[in-house]
Amino acid sequence: xxxxxxxxxxxxxxxxxxxxxxxxxxSIFNTWLWYKQEPGEGPVLLIALYKAGELTSNGRLxxxxxxxxxxSFLNISASIxxxxxxxxxxxxxxxxxxxxxxxxxxRLTVKP
Amino acid sequence: xGGITQSPKYLFRKEGQNVTLSCEQNLNHDAMxxxxxxxxxxxxxxxxxxxxxxxxxxxxxxGYSVSREKKESFPLTVxxxxxxxxxxxxxxxxxxxGGNQPQHxxxxxxxxxL
Numbered sequence: 693x694x695x696x697x698x699x700x701x702x703x704x705x706x707x708x709x710x711x712x713x714x715x716x717x718x719s720i721f722n723t724w725l726w727y728k729q730e731p732g733e734g735p736v737l738l739i740a741l742y743k744a745g746e747l748t749s750n751g752r753l754x755x756x757x758x759x760x761x762x763x764s765f766l767n768i769s770a771s772i773x774x775x776x777x778x779x780x781x782x783x784x785x786x787x788x789x790x791x792x793x794x795x796x797x798x799r800l801t802v803k804p
Numbered sequence: 805x806g807g808i809t810q811s812p813k814y815l816f817r818k819e820g821q822n823v824t825l826s827c828e829q830n831l832n833h834d835a836m837x838x839x840x841x842x843x844x845x846x847x848x849x850x851x852x853x854x855x856x857x858x859x860x861x862x863x864x865x866x867g868y869s870v871s872r873e874k875k876e877s878f879p880l881t882v883x884x885x886x887x888x889x890x891x892x893x894x895x896x897x898x899x900x901x902g903g904n905q906p907q908h909x910x911x912x913x914x915x916x917x918l
Contacts, residue, residue: 695845695846696846698846701844722904723904723906725906725907727909732813732911732912732914733911733912734808734810734894734896734909734910734911734912735894735909736909737906737907737908740904740906742904780846780847782847782907784904790837790849790852790860790862790901792849792907793846794846794847794848795846796844796845796846797844797846
């Protein structure tokens with residue numbers, strides 16, 4: 693099945709900087725999810741978005757469900773060293789979890 | 805603590821051998837999933853199960869098999885027919901298959917060829 697286009701592939705930033713990453717697709721999605729994965733571990737859910745235009749925050753993280761339902765972005769403000777990891781977007785095509793599509797991930801490195 | 809437990813963390817497979825990866829959850833979730841993760845790619849669905857004694861093929865089921873005899877358990881067997889098994893395997897679960905219920909993941913099993 694079609695995967696999502698996630699960008700950038702990697703980011704190297706200074707501690708304290710803001711970060712932005714996004715996912716796009718040619719398909720319309722019901723749900724957008726953002727996960728973080730640290731080395732040797734499974735992805736951990738950060739934010740779930742359920743309606744077009746929805747803007748949701750979780751601490752320093754903010755994510756939006758695009759109006760067209762074909763994209764989503766994740767922002768991290770005032771990055772800290774523990775933000776390091778791989779961030780994945782996931783989109784649910786229909787209201788069934790067997791139809792989830794994943795981005796390839798954005799690898800974030802934060803320099804102290 | 806409720807969660808998803810995958811074991812072992814690392815597994816090595818010899819040529820022609822079948823190996824089984826364990827996934828157990830105590831979240832009382834009906835639906836469970838197996839994904840394969842390769843470097844630079846998104847997760848790909850191998851198999852999923854909506855309920856006990858039921859499972860369906862995902863996008864890349866060839867060379868894999870599963871069973872769902874108990875609600876808590878969804879083991880994955882990587883058979884000798886899977887010619888490129890080296891990958892990170894992730895198990896996930898959700899409250900149910902339908903509806904907007906996010907999936908929660910285990911910590912994965914890394915499988916390598918000897």
